[in-house]
Amino acid sequence: MLTRPHFEVQDILAHSFDSFRGGNPLDKDQYKAVNAILHCRTAGLGGHKDSCSCGFSRISYNSCRCRCCPKCGSMKRESWIEGRLCSILDVRHFHAVFTVPGELNALALANKGMFYNLLFKVSTETVKALATDSKHLGALPGMTAVLHTWGKTLVFHPHIHMIITGGGYSQMGWVVGKRKFFLPVRAMSRKFRGLFVASLRKAFTSGDITFAQDEFGALLDTVMGKEWVVYCKKPFKGSEGVYRYLGSYTHRTAITNNRLFEVTSGKTTFTYKDYKDKCRQKTLTLDNEEFIRRFLLHVPPCGFTRIRHYGVYASASKKTKLAKCKIWTRTKGRVLKKETLQETVLRLYKVNLSVCPECGALLSSSIFMPGGPP
DSSP states (O other): OOOOOOOOHHHHHHHHHHHHHTSSOOOHHHHHHHHHHHHTTSGGGOEEEEEOTTSOEEEEEOOOOOTTOTTSOHHHHHHHHHHHHTTSOSSOEEEEEEEOOGGGHHHHHHTHHHHHHHHHHHHHHHHHHHHSSTTTTOSBOEEEEEEEEEOTTSOEEEEEEEEEESEEEETTEEEEOOSSOSSOHHHHHHHHHHHHHHHHHHHHHTTOOOSOHHHHHHHHHHHHTSOOOEEEEOOOSOHHHHHHHHHHHHTOOSSOGGGEEEEOSSEEEEEEEEGGGTTEEEEEEEEHHHHHHHHHTTOOOTTOOOEEEEETTSGGGTTTHHHHHHHHTTOOOOOOOOOOHHHHHHHHHOOOTTBOTTTOOBOEEEEEOTTOOO
16 A cells, blocks of 8 residues: 655745745744744754664664644643643533634734734633623633644634633622523634724733734725634533643644645645635645745734633642532542653553563663764
């Protein structure tokens, strides 16, 4: 059986980035991301060599650990999931998605940090305002929000994935939400739209937004006249399952290497799932420079936090509200297990990196600096 050749984003950048950057202005975060990906798991970052007395040897180069790199992130994801499983409540959770109209894309790209912060702030304020209203729940839920900026074809599509508890904290104890989602989706959508547009106006007035003044008002009038997309999926069966599911979103890059179908000197073809056509698997071919342009749209500002916790899941609530909620919901305490890289790989992939695959003896390891193995 023939297997598909293995392609990487690193290959596309190595071949076409020099020609791409000639006509495309880039910021320092994008340059930093490209440089990290180009050197990931190469001699330029150093590594270590494992050896055995039987003659077996294996060289492993260091990862760049850049959050935009398709080859990095799996170990961080597992560590994040294990950490969250020690903090979450054993209750029903819902998955909500907050999306802004495409007309705001130019504004978002010109003001990335400000715009992304508003997405977090307004989406959580929307949930808090409706959930604490006695007409709906009358309690404060726990929320974990994750920023994504891409669609399946790498187009710019900023949105928030949010996991919300199916109930919340009140002075009287834990309040359980309805079997269906306790917040009406249409009310969430309109509340989100109103708060977001009001926040944009305030930021523009205070000079925190860079945008043409004569176009700003017309732009906000246009998006206020549209229905914004906020939807919520059915509750998950278990609290552990919901965070393992969210883990697939937390440390994901704009595109993974296994989606690359074919890469040539001038074209890149990758697969994607078309949700508008019964989730059929399709392919899209782009010029390498257009692929790079789309890929770099999703490099976040340096130091920007893409995963945030609110409500009873906020850091400030761990020893107060969350502690009480764990008692009320009879959530069993879970101790965080600190694993080494070898232990994590063994648990996930059933591969023991510390023993020789040829004779089973323990391997000896030696570190080498950037430039290559000894």
